Amino acid sequence: xxxxxxxxxxxxxxVAHIHREALKDEKDxxxxxxxxxxxxxxxxxxxxxxxxxxxxxxELDTMKFLCKEFWGLVYKKQxxxxxxxxxxxxxxxxxxxxxxxxxxxxxxYMESAxxxxxxxxxxxxxxxxxxxxxxxxxAEVSAMPACKFxxxxxxx
Amino acid sequence: xxxxxxxxxxxxxxxxxxxxxxxxxxxxxxxxxxxxSRTKFTSQFSDxxxxxxxxxxxxxxxxxxxxxxxxxxxxxxxxMSKEEEFKLMYGMIFSIKSFVSRxxxxxxxxxxxNYSTSKYKLHFFETPSGLKFxxxxxxxxxxxxxxxxxxxxxxxxxxVVKNPLCSLDQPITSELFKNxxxxxxxxxxxxxxxxGT
Numbered sequence: 001x002x003x004x005x006x007x008x009x010x011x012x013x014x015v016a017h018i019h020r021e022a023l024k025d026e027k028d029x030x031x032x033x034x035x036x037x038x039x040x041x042x043x044x045x046x047x048x049x050x051x052x053x054x055x056x057x058x059e060l061d062t063m064k065f066l067c068k069e070f071w072g073l074v075y076k077k078q079x080x081x082x083x084x085x086x087x088x089x090x091x092x093x094x095x096x097x098x099x100x101x102x103x104x105x106x107x108x109y110m111e112s113a114x115x116x117x118x119x120x121x122x123x124x125x126x127x128x129x130x131x132x133x134x135x136x137x138x139a140e141v142s143a144m145p146a147c148k149f150x151x152x153x154x155x156x
Numbered sequence: 157x158x159x160x161x162x163x164x165x166x167x168x169x170x171x172x173x174x175x176x177x178x179x180x181x182x183x184x185x186x187x188x189x190x191x192x193s194r195t196k197f198t199s200q201f202s203d204x205x206x207x208x209x210x211x212x213x214x215x216x217x218x219x220x221x222x223x224x225x226x227x228x229x230x231x232x233x234x235x236m237s238k239e240e241e242f243k244l245m246y247g248m249i250f251s252i253k254s255f256v257s258r259x260x261x262x263x264x265x266x267x268x269x270n271y272s273t274s275k276y277k278l279h280f281f282e283t284p285s286g287l288k289f290x291x292x293x294x295x296x297x298x299x300x301x302x303x304x305x306x307x308x309x310x311x312x313x314x315x316v317v318k319n320p321l322c323s324l325d326q327p328i329t330s331e332l333f334k335n336x337x338x339x340x341x342x343x344x345x346x347x348x349x350x351x352g353t
Contacts, residue, residue: 005318012320102318108331109321116320 004076011099015115031118038122039129046127049073059153062131063090070127088153093146100145113141124149208346211276211292213337215312217325218286220246224328226337228347249280249288269301283308297346311336 014037018030049070056062067079071094081093099116103109117139125137134154141147212227222242234241249268256268270279272295279297281289281304289304315333316322322330341347 008318012318016320102315102332103321104330104332105335106331112321 008099011116011119014119019115031115034115034118035122035125038119038124039126040122041119042123042126042128043130044126045074045123046070046130050131056131059133060084062128062133063092063151066124066127067092074123088155090151090153092149092151094149095146097145097147100141100147104144106144108144110141110144113144113147114139117141117147121149124151208296208348209294210297210341210344210347211294213292213341214242214245214288214290215328216242216246216249216288216290219325220250221325222246222327224333224337226334228341245290246288249290253282269299279304281305281308287312293346300346303344303346307337307340311340 015034018033019027022030050065053065056065063082063084067082071077071079075094075098077094077096077098079092080095081091083091083093097117097120099120100113103113121137121139125135128135128137128151136152136154137149138152139147139149209229211229211231213225214222215224217223220243222245225238225242236244252271253268257264268280270277272278275295276292277295277297279291279293279300281301283289287308289307291300291304293300311333315330315336316328317324319330319333322328322333328334
C-alpha cells in the first residue's frame with residue numbers, strides 16, 4: 001500500500017542519512033540517535049493506539065497488547081512468538097520483520113541489519129514507557145528476516 | 157514445402173520431434189525486425205508442442221550501467237569481454253530505439269518492442285524511469301512485455317528498490333533478488349530447457 005511504502009522509504013533514508021552525516025568519532029552514536037527517535041515516536045503512537053482501551057491488568061497483558069495490537073497497527077502483522085521468564089525478561093520473535101524482508105533470506109547483509117533495528121527498538125521502549133513500564137530493549141538477528149527483541153523490565 | 161506441411165499435420169496428433177527440432181528457420185517471409193508490426197509468425201503452432209526457451213537476461217539503468225546479467229541456456233560464448241558485450245548491447249538498443257521512432261511511417265504507440273533473427277528473438281521493455289529490461293528467447297515465444305513488466309514490479313521494486321543496502325545505480329548484489337528472479341523465470345511457461353542440453 002502507498003502509505004506503508006512512504007514510511008519504509010523514509011526509514012531507509014533516515015538510517016542512511018544519520019550514518020552519512022556522522023563524523024568519524026561519532027559513529028557509535030548513530031544507533032543511539034536512531035533509538036531516541038524511535039522512543040519519541042513510540043510514545044506518541046501508543047497514546048493514539050490506546051485511546052479506547054481500558055487499563056491493563058498486569059505486565060503480561062501489556063506485553064500481549066504490544067505483540068498483537070501495536071505490532072499489527074505498525075507492521076500489519078503480529079509477533080510470532082512471545083517468551084518470558086516471569087522475572088521481567090520478555091523475548092518477542094518476529095519471523096518476517098518488515099524492514100528485513102526485502103534485504104535477504106539468510107546470511108547476506110547481516111552486519112548491516114542492526115542499523116535498521118534501532119528505530120523499532122526505540123519505538124517499543126517509548127511505547128512501554130508511556131504505559132508505565134521502564135525497560136531496556138535490544139534486538140538480535142540470527143537469520144534474516146527473523147529477528148528477536150529482548151525486553152528487560154527495570155524495577156526499582 | 158513438404159516438411160512444413162508435414163509439420164502442420166502432425167502438430168494436432170502428437171508432439172513430434174520435427175516440431176521440437178525446428179527453430180523456425182524454415183518459415184518463409186520472416187521479417188528481421190518486427191518492431192512495428194505485431195504479427196507473430198510462430199503463433200501458428202500450439203504452445204504445447206513447441207519447446208520455448210529463454211537464453212539470457214540483461215538489466216540496464218538509465219546511464220548504461222549493466223545492473224544485472226544472467227544466462228540460462230547460452231549456446232555460444234562471445235568473443236569479447238563482459239564489459240564490452242554490455243556496452244555493445246546498450247549502444248545497440250539505444251540506437252535502435254532512436255531509429256525506430258525517427259523512421260516510423262505511422263504514429264508510434266509503444267516504440268521498439270522486440271527484434272527477431274532466424275535463431276533468436278530479443279525482447280525489450282523500458283520503464284518510465286529509464287530502466288531497460290532485455291531478454292533473449294528462442295523464436296517460438298510471443299510477447300514478453302507483460303512478463304518483463306511483472307519482473308520489474310514484483311521483483312525489482314520489491315527486492316532492490318526497497319532494499320536500503322542496494323544502491324540504485326550500482327550492479328545488484330542482493331542474493332534475494334537473484335534467487336527470486338531465477339525462480340520467477342524458471343516458473344514461466346516460456347522457460348523449458350531443450351532436451352539434450
